[in-house]
Amino acid sequence: xxxxxxxxxxxxxxxxxxxxxxxxxxxxxxxxxxxxxxxxxxxxxxxxxxxxxxxxxxxxxxxxxxxxxxxxxxxxxxxxxxxxxxxxxxxxxxxxxxxxxxxxxxxxxxxxxxxxxxxxxxxxxxxxxxxxxxxxxxxxxxxxxxxxxxxxx
Numbered sequence: 001x002x003x004x005x006x007x008x009x010x011x012x013x014x015x016x017x018x019x020x021x022x023x024x025x026x027x028x029x030x031x032x033x034x035x036x037x038x039x040x041x042x043x044x045x046x047x048x049x050x051x052x053x054x055x056x057x058x059x060x061x062x063x064x065x066x067x068x069x070x071x072x073x074x075x076x077x078x079x080x081x082x083x084x085x086x087x088x089x090x091x092x093x094x095x096x097x098x099x100x101x102x103x104x105x106x107x108x109x110x111x112x113x114x115x116x117x118x119x120x121x122x123x124x125x126x127x128x129x130x131x132x133x134x135x136x137x138x139x140x141x142x143x144x145x146x147x148x149x150x151x152x153x
Contacts, residue, residue: 002030004152005056009035009042009069009140013055021056028133033060034152039142041070045114049138056136061125062118064139064151067103067111074103076141076148077111079118080125084111085147 003024005017024031035048043051045066053060067074067086075086077094084091086102093099094115100108129135141148 004032007035009037012051030130030133031136033136033138035140038066038069039073039145058136060136060138061122063137066140068107074107078151
């Protein structure tokens, strides 16, 4: 068994989330984090990752990352499978010009830079650390628009 902790991208970690995390820690239950509502303006994704680590006292590893947020939200990049989903199109290569065509050059460039930063800052995903409750994989998305949900599942 494991738990999916859903965090509002604008509000960040709330009190009830801290309490849930304490229960999971006591029971050694692995947790996954889904940062939701990216279709609305929200905090910077890297700030949210830092907040989750700090407030929930657990290492994180993003396995999906947003392509912008709010009114310019374009979709998510599945880091684990290395595919971007923009609109209803799945793009398998971040270097592909199709990415620029579907999300715009500005957002494609930002996603490429964010992806490099993630790989440089965060350790690779460790399934054993996750199952031990020491590492939380993090997914970003918009449940109402069904972005990021498939990556989480």
